[in-house]
Amino acid sequence: MSQSFSSLMNSSPSDAQQRNQALAKLGITLFLLVIVGIASLIISEQILTGWLALGERANIPRTDLNPIEIAVMIGTAIWGLISLWTVFGFLRHSSPPSIKSYFGGNHSAMSPGILLTIALLGVIGVISLVIGEQILTGWLALGERVNISRRDINWVEWTVIAGTGIIGIISLRTVYGLITRDKRAWAWAQWVVLAVALVGLTILISGSFDLPNIIPSDASILDNLPGVQEFTAPGLLIFLSCIAVYRFMTMEVDVAPDTVIRNMLAKTPGAGAIVGFFALLIFFSLASDLFLEQKSIASLLATNITRGLVAIGITFLMISGEFDLSVGSVFGAGALVFLLMMTEGLTQGTLIGVPAIILGLIAAGWGYNKRNNFQIFAGLGAFVLGLLAMASLQTTVITSVIPAMLIALAFAALLGYINGNILISTGIPSFIVTLGTLLAYRAILLIVVADGRILRYADYRLPDPFIYLNRYLLAIVGLVVAVIVLLIGYSLLRSAWTSLRERLSTYRTDTNDFRDFFVFSAAFRLLFNMVVVLGAAGILVSLSLNQLNLAGTESTLEISFFDVLNARFDFVASDVNLRIGVLWWLMLVLIFQFVLMQTSYGNHVFAVGGNPGAARAQGINVNRVKILNFMICSMLACLAGIISVARLANVDPLMGDGLELEVIAASVIGGAMLTGGYGSIIGSLLGVLIFGMLQTGLVLIGVDSRAFSGVIGVIIIIAVVINTLARQARK
Amino acid sequence: MSEQEKPKNTPLVEMQGIFKSFGSVDVLRGVDFVVNRPEIIGLLGDNGAGKSTLIKILTGVHMPTHGQIYFEGQPVSITSPHDARELGIETVYQDLALIPLISIARNFWLGQELTRQIGPLKVLDHQRMADKAREALRDIGINIRSAEEPVGMLSGGERQSIAIGRAVYFGKKLLILDEPTSALSVKQTAEVLNYTRRAKESGLSVIFITHNIAHVHEVADRFTIIRGGRKVGDFKKEDVSEMEVAHMVMTGQVPERLSLVPETEE
Numbered sequence: 003m004s005q006s007f008s009s010l011m012n013s014s015p016s017d018a019q020q021r022n023q024a025l026a027k028l029g030i031t032l033f034l035l036v037i038v039g040i041a042s043l044i045i046s047e048q049i050l051t052g053w054l055a056l057g058e059r060a061n062i063p064r065t066d067l068n069p070i071e072i073a074v075m076i077g078t079a080i081w082g083l084i085s086l087w088t089v090f091g092f093l094r095h096s097s098p099p100s101i102k103s104y105f106g107g108n109h110s111a112m113s114p115g116i117l118l119t120i121a122l123l124g125v126i127g128v129i130s131l132v133i134g135e136q137i138l139t140g141w142l143a144l145g146e147r148v149n150i151s152r153r154d155i156n157w158v159e160w161t162v163i164a165g166t167g168i169i170g171i172i173s174l175r176t177v178y179g180l181i182t183r184d185k186r187a188w189a190w191a192q193w194v195v196l197a198v199a200l201v202g203l204t205i206l207i208s209g210s211f212d213l214p215n216i217i218p219s220d221a222s223i224l225d226n227l228p229g230v231q232e233f234t235a236p237g238l239l240i241f242l243s244c245i246a247v248y249r250f251m252t253m254e255v256d257v258a259p260d261t262v263i264r265n266m267l268a269k270t271p272g273a274g275a276i277v278g279f280f281a282l283l284i285f286f287s288l289a290s291d292l293f294l295e296q297k298s299i300a301s302l303l304a305t306n307i308t309r310g311l312v313a314i315g316i317t318f319l320m321i322s323g324e325f326d327l328s329v330g331s332v333f334g335a336g337a338l339v340f341l342l343m344m345t346e347g348l349t350q351g352t353l354i355g356v357p358a359i360i361l362g363l364i365a366a367g368w369g370y371n372k373r374n375n376f377q378i379f380a381g382l383g384a385f386v387l388g389l390l391a392m393a394s395l396q397t398t399v400i401t402s403v404i405p406a407m408l409i410a411l412a413f414a415a416l417l418g419y420i421n422g423n424i425l426i427s428t429g430i431p432s433f434i435v436t437l438g439t440l441l442a443y444r445a446i447l448l449i450v451v452a453d454g455r456i457l458r459y460a461d462y463r464l465p466d467p468f469i470y471l472n473r474y475l476l477a478i479v480g481l482v483v484a485v486i487v488l489l490i491g492y493s494l495l496r497s498a499w500t501s502l503r504e505r506l507s508t509y510r511t512d513t514n515d516f517r518d519f520f521v522f523s524a525a526f527r528l529l530f531n532m533v534v535v536l537g538a539a540g541i542l543v544s545l546s547l548n549q550l551n552l553a554g555t556e557s558t559l560e561i562s563f564f565d566v567l568n569a570r571f572d573f574v575a576s577d578v579n580l581r582i583g584v585l586w587w588l589m590l591v592l593i594f595q596f597v598l599m600q601t602s603y604g605n606h607v608f609a610v611g612g613n614p615g616a617a618r619a620q621g622i623n624v625n626r627v628k629i630l631n632f633m634i635c636s637m638l639a640c641l642a643g644i645i646s647v648a649r650l651a652n653v654d655p656l657m658g659d660g661l662e663l664e665v666i667a668a669s670v671i672g673g674a675m676l677t678g679g680y681g682s683i684i685g686s687l688l689g690v691l692i693f694g695m696l697q698t699g700l701v702l703i704g705v706d707s708r709a710f711s712g713v714i715g716v717i718i719i720i721a722v723v724i725n726t727l728a729r730q731a732r733k
Numbered sequence: 734m735s736e737q738e739k740p741k742n743t744p745l746v747e748m749q750g751i752f753k754s755f756g757s758v759d760v761l762r763g764v765d766f767v768v769n770r771p772e773i774i775g776l777l778g779d780n781g782a783g784k785s786t787l788i789k790i791l792t793g794v795h796m797p798t799h800g801q802i803y804f805e806g807q808p809v810s811i812t813s814p815h816d817a818r819e820l821g822i823e824t825v826y827q828d829l830a831l832i833p834l835i836s837i838a839r840n841f842w843l844g845q846e847l848t849r850q851i852g853p854l855k856v857l858d859h860q861r862m863a864d865k866a867r868e869a870l871r872d873i874g875i876n877i878r879s880a881e882e883p884v885g886m887l888s889g890g891e892r893q894s895i896a897i898g899r900a901v902y903f904g905k906k907l908l909i910l911d912e913p914t915s916a917l918s919v920k921q922t923a924e925v926l927n928y929t930r931r932a933k934e935s936g937l938s939v940i941f942i943t944h945n946i947a948h949v950h951e952v953a954d955r956f957t958i959i960r961g962g963r964k965v966g967d968f969k970k971e972d973v974s975e976m977e978v979a980h981m982v983m984t985g986q987v988p989e990r991l992s993l994v995p996e997t998e999e
Contacts, residue, residue, distance in 0.1 A: 486853060489851075489853075490851050490854065493849075493851040494851070599857075600856045600857050601848075601855065601856065601857060602846040602855075602857065604857075605835070605839050605842075605843060605846055605857065606844075608832065608839070609835065609843050612832035612833060612834045612835060613832040613833065615826065616826075616831055616832050617832065617843070617844075618814070619814070619824060619826065619830075620843045620844035621814075621815060621844045622843070622844050679832065679833075679834045679835070680834045
């Protein structure tokens with residue numbers, strides 16, 4: 003003791019501080035170990051005295067212990083003794099033997115802490131392999147089946163077999179590394195222990211959810227203590243043991259797995275959303291059996307297509323430093339234009355008048371800027387003529403669906419252009435500009451769809467808008483796209499292959515603790531790319547061949563455009579509402595994420611939002627980027643409107659009212675910063691899914707649906723706090 | 734030195750009789766300003782003296798009311814920041830140099846990103862962008878930990894250094910540093926001055942704008958002092974002491990012993 007005190011006195015203040023921190027950390031570790039040790043011994047004792055039964059028996063004072071009970075009894079007894087012995091070992095030493103000094107060759111493998119680590123990893127390894135083996139041989143069944151000697155192992159079981167196999171082998175290899183003082187084993191041990199701690203936590207949580215089943219509602223926990231223990235003790239024991247060892251392993255390192263993971267999350271804008279997504283997913287699936295059913299997942303996706311599509315645009319715009327409150331109105335107005343173009347059709351007057359009005363206004367504006375009176379009058383003249391043309395020429399020329407969609411998208415682009423142009427030319431903040439246009443664009447709907455009506459496609463007594471596609475053409479397009487996919491895939495595969503080869507050739511000289519991990523991940527990347535590329539190309543080719551095959555009997559494909567946009571998939575059960583719109587949504591998420599992260603334009607978007615002055619100084623046209631993003635945002639809102647019309651076939655004048663705030667909330671949850679320069683499209687997807695999960699999940703677990711907005715409010719604030727903390731963590 | 738190497742003895746930039754008024758306010762009243770190559774020139778003046786207006790005219794933000802600019806001996810009219818960039822003039826503003834939330838590599842290549850062709854698509858080549866940015870910065874002595882780090886994690890001095898490194902790499906001819914050191918610690922200031930010197934060694938001319946002589950005296954070859962929209966004078970570093978320069982910035986009075994020297998030289 004006196005020695006350690008003198009070393010404390012001699013060291014500099016910062017050293018003493020570090021020592022104190024290490025001791026404090028050790029204190030918590032020791033406390034955990036005491037709990038683990040005592041609990042293990044109690045369990046062992048309970049099995050011996052027959053108080054706790056494992057397996058199916060009722061007689062309590064018994065002498066016929068079965069093999070499992072004997073194994074568990076001995077195991078927990080040894081584990082408890084090692085834990086307590088470790089605590090005593092630490093307390094006896096004046097300077098606690100650390101894992102670092104062990105790798106320096108200062109302690110034997112039998113030192114407290116080291117032995118504990120080796121024992122834990124050994125047990126994890128053996129038990130994992132045994133569990134895997136038992137599933138493989140059919141002794142242990144997962145899922146709903148009874149026949150024991152079986153060959154039909156389901157995918158859950160395969161996953162568990164693979165997982166336990168990998169964990170088992172890594173654990174045993176790590177034990178070997180620890181004994182031979184291979185320093186890399188230190189890093190691997192941290193990962194294994196952390197992973198198993200999470201497994202323990204999961205077992206604990208799922209065990210707790212089963213508690214209501216074994217305790218009658220009128221009884222207290224005390225009435226069935228062995229039952230409670232059986233459901234919670236294994237998970238708790240695994241979790242606490244692993245945490246204790248983990249704390250010991252990371253007492254003196256900076257690159258512990260949790261730091262690595264935290265840094266990785268800090269680099270990802272959607273960090274809060276990723277954590278929140280999985281937390282909610284696990285919580286709701288444990289809390290409600292209905293949550294992970296096909297039906298719930300499909301309806302969660304299908305009802306959020308609108309929000310998801312709009313959120314892509316909002317996030318994109320938000321990253322460039324602006325945001326758009328008018329998306330709800332643009333959503334409605336776009337849907338309205340689409341429906342009107344299909345039903346009423348485009349008149350000659352509109353065809354001539356609208357371009358005249360727009361060009362006239364632009365010309366007048368230009369003239370005003372250049373103080374050219376002639377140009378102003380010419381522009382205004384075109385404007386008036388356009389209005390007259392619209393009023394007088396009423397012959398309908400176009401009613402087909404694809405022009406209707408293009409016109410709606412062009413109209414939305416114009417609305418977005420107006421938003422952006424007002425913002426740029428006046429310098430008013432986007433909040434005010436789009437608050438104004440939110441109301442103004444809503445008026446379009448309220449005026450056209452007058453008297454509180456709802457505009458219905460069915461009222462026009464038209465057939466569904468069919469489109470006719472030549473199957474040969476379709477097949478050729480499919481094959482061309484497949485070739486493009488293969489070309490892109492070839493480059494991806496080549497770069498993955500190069501990086502794997504590099505990793506392998508430098509493997510011997512690489513001193514990084516995680517060199518095996520890097521090789522694994524490079525190999526995995528290659529494999530994953532190969533599967534994705536070949537899979538996508540294969541699907542495209544088979545679809546094309548299918549079309550060629552059908553073309554023999556019927557050369558044109560007749561299909562309702564509504565189905566193309568948002569049909570229900572028919573390969574799932576009839577009550578599962580899975581829709582094609584989900585596919586369009588995911589595809590657009592991937593496309594825009596790609597644009598954002600992998601193209602020059604994406605880089606400009608980040609720059610414009612992060613620091614417009616610097617972007618301008620580097621020759622980026624800030625105004626152009628902003629206006630373009632406003633147009634993209636409006637067009638995506640309009641596309642969402644069109645897809646919604648495809649499903650509902652009507653337009654309500656209040657359609658999309660309030661959508662803007664929901665979507666901005668989802669984007670913010672997904673990690674986009676209101677001040678710009680930061681965010682991700684994948685994050686927006688997760689944000690929308692979190693929003694949707696809360697909506698369905700809260701209902702499923704029986705929370706009053708009126709509390710929903712309250713929960714969402716709290717979640718938004720928590721998400722932003724997490725995102726801010728994650729961003730600060732990397733400074 | 735440079736005069737002997739270059740047959741044509743033209744300065745890099747020559748601004749003659751620059752006059753600028755905003756409405757009825759005369760901000761510049763006929764300023765001549767010369768930048769030779771390669772040299773570091775300290776442009777000094779108190780707040781409101783007109784030094785930033787002069788620079789904004791050079792970088793195309795403002796147009797002069799009267800006056801002519803020559804770049805490499807050719808008369809030019811710089812009507813926009815874009816024109817200035819085309820000529821090879823790079824400005825590093827104190828806070829406007831880089832985007833804090835994106836990586837060093839993305840910042841370095843901003844506006845001229847490196848891409849590679851994947852099938853029909855042009856995709857950012859992150860690896861090459863990171864490698865070349867790190868190399869380019871190392872060439873002028875800036876060692877960064879990783880080009881993937883966001884700029885926000887760097888200190889103010891490191892950010893300025895990276896902006897300077899970028900200008901050097903892209904073969905600019907004139908680097909304008911606008912109050913680069915006013916918000917930096919002593920150590921960081923020394924770093925930035927060091928890279929400024931490196932920039933000159935690699936052939937750039939540098940205009941170093943400041944109102945604090947202490948920051949620029951160490952590296953500058955020459956000083957131009959502006960006060961009240963007029964040039965007080967040009968002085969070579971050997972001819973004038975730090976105290977005298979500071980005095981001129983404050984009062985606009987040229988000490989008698991100096992008042993004849995520069996005139997005869999030019």
